[in-house]
Amino acid sequence: MLFELARKRKTVRKFTNDTVRLEDILYCINVAREAPSGMNAQPWRFVIVSDEEIKAKIKEICEKGEREFYRKVGGELKKWLQEKNFSWHKDFLKAPFLLLVFSHIKAPYFIQSTWLAIGYILLALEEKGLSTVTYTPPNPGEVGKLIKAPSEYKLQVILPIGYSADDKEKEDRKDLHEILYINEWKAQLQ
């Protein structure tokens, strides 16, 4: 059931070295193709990276951007990152596959449309027993250049894909009464 998949899905930042079937990744991309998009422009493009050298270069580029980001970050965000034990190290970029999702920046609603497709992918991965983290690198343009993406395509996310080796709990969700109103803001569901 869809609800079960959505409930079970959680972000995973550690992966086993177990081999992932390319067919499973293609299945997820086929699910994403069915997503709605502004004017049906289908602004998404996908790049599957499994080559170890290219993966290592992507990791190097992202960690360079992260080091800069962590040097500058302050305030609440810095506190939150420390609490979560996050750092510039992005070892999850060693996952068996990296799925890069780009969108055409001239298409109508390209961000909204592409992220809908990304949402479909997250649930499809869960269905296949696979895990990921929706990683949004600080320097997406540099990653795009590395894999020779045309300049009108912007990298939206890197999805490292593998089997989970992360035993963390799923994060809490707000209760329905905190997020849902009926007819007017503040009128609660009885």
Ligand SMILES: Cc1cc2nc3c(=O)[nH]c(=O)nc-3n(C[C@H](O)[C@H](O)[C@H](O)COP(=O)(O)O)c2cc1C
């Ligand atoms: C748009 C978006 C951007 C995100 N960017 C990052 C990221 O750059 N690095 C990361 O580790 N997690 C990232 N996440 C994962 C969130 O931290 C995670 O989804 C959230 O804490 C809820 O946890 P859950 O996915 O396990 O339910 C991102 C999630 C979304 C939806």
